[in-house]
Amino acid sequence: MLEKKTVAVLDETMSTGVAFNTLAHLALSIGNNASNIMGKEQLTDASNINHTGLSRCPFIILKASSIRIRELVNKAKEHNVLLVVDFTEQDYTTYTDEELKQEITQTKEENLKYYGLALFGTAEEIDKLTKNLSLSK
DSSP states (O other): OOOEEEEEEEETTSOHHHHHHHHHHHHHHHHHHOSSOBOOSEEEOTTSOEEEOOBSSOEEEEEEOHHHHHHHHHHHHHOTTSEEEEEEHHHHHOOSHHHHHHHHHTSOGGGOOEEEEEEEEEHHHHHHHHTTOEEOO
16 A cells, blocks of 8 residues: 555644644544544553554645645645645634535635645655645744
């Protein structure tokens, strides 16, 4: 099996709180939708205390402009082998799934402001798209 990984790309202009919120939503969606991502379901330490397992794949966090994130979303969606999750301003400013659905269905893609993107797939495919981006610090 090829090495898999997850990469999140966050808007470099966001405040820390909005960035954390965006990253949390992206990670939850990747975890729910990616197949074969989890390592051991449960680990037991020497004191016989159980710990829930984590992803067995690397998770890298990068930064880019919202415009660059839009380009990445569109390029990544051309690769049918990648799981692509995006997070827009509409995701952040709505409170229910129905509100979000209404906002998204009434907004053209070119008018969406992207706060972040997460990709899951082979390291090779993801690296082709993200190799020129900087780590988020």
